[in-house]
Amino acid sequence: MKIHLWSIGKQHESYVKAGVEEFTARLNKYFSVEWKIIPSPKNAASISEKILKKAEAENILSLLDKDDFLVLLDERGKQFSSPQLAHFLQLQANASVKQIVFLIGGAFGVDDVVFKRANAAWSLSHLVFPHMLVRLIVAEQLYRACTILRNEKYHHQ
Numbered sequence: 001m002k003i004h005l006w007s008i009g010k011q012h013e014s015y016v017k018a019g020v021e022e023f024t025a026r027l028n029k030y031f032s033v034e035w036k037i038i039p040s041p042k043n044a045a046s047i048s049e050k051i052l053k054k055a056e057a058e059n060i061l062s063l064l065d066k067d068d069f070l071v072l073l074d075e076r077g078k079q080f081s082s083p084q085l086a087h088f089l090q091l092q093a094n095a096s097v098k099q100i101v102f103l104i105g106g107a108f109g110v111d112d113v114v115f116k117r118a119n120a121a122w123s124l125s126h127l128v129f130p131h132m133l134v135r136l137i138v139a140e141q142l143y144r145a146c147t148i149l150r151n152e153k154y155h156h157q
Contacts, residue, residue, distance in 0.1 A: 001031055001093045001098065001099070001100060002031065002032045002034070002098065002099045002100070003027065003032070003033045003034075003099075003100055003102070003142065004033075004034050004068075004099060004100070004101040004102070005033065005034070005101075005102050005138060005139065006037075006038060006101055006102065006104065007036075007037055007038065007103075007104040007131060007134075008039075008040060008060075008107075009038075009106065009107070010037070010039075012037070013132045016132045016135060016136045019136045019139075020136050023139035023140045023142075023143045024139050026143045027139060027143045027146060029146075030143075030146035030150070031146070036063070038059055038063070040056065040106060040107075041056070049108045052106065052108060053108055053110060054111050056105070056106045056110065056111065056114075057110060057111035057113050061113070061117065064117070067098060068099050068100070068101050069097045069100045069101065070103060070114075070117060070119050071101065071102045071118065071119065071120045071121070071122055072105065072114065072115060072118040072120070072122070073102065073103060073104045073105070073121075073122055073134060074110070074115065074118075074121045074122070074123060075123050075126075075128070077120070077121030077122045077123035078120070079122075079123050080122065082141065082148060082155055083155075085122075085145045086145035086148035088120075088145075089142070089145045089146070089149065090149055102122075102138055102142070103118075104131055104138070124137055124141075
């Protein structure tokens with residue numbers, strides 16, 4: 001199974017870049033992992049939230065393959081403990097999912113068409129985090145899930 005980590009917005013800021021790269025490299029020991037940073041439309045600052053979300057949705061949907069398993073990072077999603085996330089990841093691998101895409105939406109979230117396309121929605125917390133930190137948290141939590149699945153020492157209960 002390949003893991004794709006997609007995020008709408010700018011390239012990784014320096015304050016998270018090293019951490020994202022570190023956990024992505026660790027995660028690559030378990031699954032093939034690739035980041036895709038999807039730029040916001042060039043006129044994002046001058047268009048309405050609704051039009052921006054629609055433009056981002058069109059871009060996201062054009063990049064997805066029909067068989068991709070899409071996990072949307074969204075406040076309306078399900079919260080997992082780390083062992084539950086590991087179990088979720090194992091279920092997808094057992095179901096022969098070829099490619100799982102974890103999507104961090106834009107500043108205003110995602111259009112409903114993307115939410116409806118998603119196979120699952122994952123909420124990290126009731127708190128709101130900056131998108132850059134979400135990238136780091138997602139990479140670390142997926143790595144943690146893999147170490148749980150392999151019964152390695154990284155995760156302490």
